[in-house]
Amino acid sequence: MRHVLAADIGGTQMRAAVVREDSAILARVSAPTLPGDGFDAATERLSMMFQQVAARALAPDILAIGISTAGPVDPTDGTYRHPPNLEGWHGSSMAPLLTDHLGMPVRVGHDATLAALAETRWGARSGSKHLLYLTVSTGIGAGIIVDGRPVIGASGGAGEVGHMIVAPGGASCGAGCPGCLEGNASGRAIALAAAAAIDQGAQTVLVPGSDAAAVFAAADDGDPVADTIVRGAMGHLAAGIAGLLAIFDPQAIIVGGGIAEGFAPRWDALIEAIQERALPRYSSGVPVERTTLGDEVGLLGAALWALGEE
Ligand SMILES: [Zn+2]
Structure with a gap:
């Protein structure tokens, strides 16, 4: 071999x-x-x-x-x-x-x-000719396979889906686009939202310097401030994914990255949030799954x- x-x-x-x-x-x-x-x-x-x-x-x-x-x-x-x-x-x-x-x-x-x-070959949806891999981590980006071929773009820059505007006038990513997906649903965005809430004197178990993992943990423990931040990020992520489904009509969108792990206990709620925002053809289900390749x-x-x- x-x-x-x-x-x-x-x-x-x-x-x-x-x-x-x-x-x-x-x-x-x-x-x-x-x-x-x-x-x-x-x-x-x-x-x-x-x-x-x-x-x-x-x-x-x-x-x-x-x-x-x-x-x-x-x-x-x-x-x-x-x-x-x-x-x-x-x-x-x-x-x-x-x-x-x-x-x-x-x-x-x-x-x-x-x-x-790798997902089209060795993942749970292997054999797919139309598939997106969405990484939700400190930043957000996607790999796009159409007709079995990677979509690279004219200058190699395709797939920067983190910079789709999902919350006009909302928070900016590090690159400075106001209201983009990465600015409102990434690990960085979640940590910044926690810092802002603490600055404003919110009653929360979160402390200055809390990262996204700490926010997810606090939300899972019932902290209302952390819960609001996680729900907000989930809504924006759902909006981004609904848009990708409409554009690419993929067989699957596979989601990976540390923030995708954070959403794992709320996966059903995320899927529901995507369905609320997606085209009617997705009313019976959305082909959105977490990666099995780790x-x-x-x-x-x-x-x-x-x-x-x-
Ligand atoms: Zn951006």
């Missing part, structure tokens, strides 16, 4: 693995990304990580390297385009150095796009990308 090297690069952690073409992960290693230490240092570190896992996996034939990364990134050559969580990496690509060190071709793709690809989704997508299976 064929094997590839796969990597998943986020703002905090990067992971490398050997993946077999049947999705088995044979060896893996992770390390902090440390984007502030510079692009070259991170590339060298990833190269070492690849050599480590390749040695450990004892795979006879490793064909190629696939990298799933936080973006924006140009999938044609792997060049970063002002990535907000990988500061200082703009204009650089890991591909030339890795090819040079490891002697194999390198393909780089946007993490949400490759996660969507943390592996990035590595698996990177492996498919390296295998050229999209």
Whole structure:
């Protein structure tokens, strides 16, 4: 069977693995990304990580390297385009150095796009030709598969669904678009809403510096302020998902990321909120599910990308 090297690069952690073409992960290693230490240092570190896992996996034939990364990134050559969580990496690509060190071709793709690809192959809705992977985390973005092919966009920037306006005049995301989905339903948005409520003297168990996980926990324990914040975020997320259903008519929207986990105990309420906002064709149900691939989704997508299976 064929094997590839796969990597998943986020703002905090990067992971490398050997993946077999049947999705088995044979060896893996992770390390902090440390984007502030510079692009070259991170590339060298990833190269070492690849050599480590390749040695450990004892795979006879490793064909190629696939990298799933936080973006924006140009999938044609792997060049970063002002990535907000990988500061200082703009204009650089890991591909030339890795090819040079490891002697194999390198393909780089946007993490949400490759996660969507992994879902069409190895997820609960495998076989889908029309599928979205929506990541709801510190930020919000989507990978889009139409007719079995990833939608990349004219400049590699498609899928930034976090910046659809769902709450005109509402809170802004870090990029500064007022009322966008990311500004009103992301982990960052939930934490900022908690900070604002505390500033205004709200009666709550939340304390300054509470993150989204703390807000979900307080809401689950019955704190009314936290509950209002979570319900607000849920309504905005539902609006965004209803819009995506109308635009793409997908077989499934698979939702992943830490905030998706936070919504897990309220999943039925989220589905109901989507149905309230969606077209009548969704009155009997919406094809919106949480990912079953967990943390592996990035590595698996990177492996498919390296295998050229999209
Ligand atoms: Zn925005």
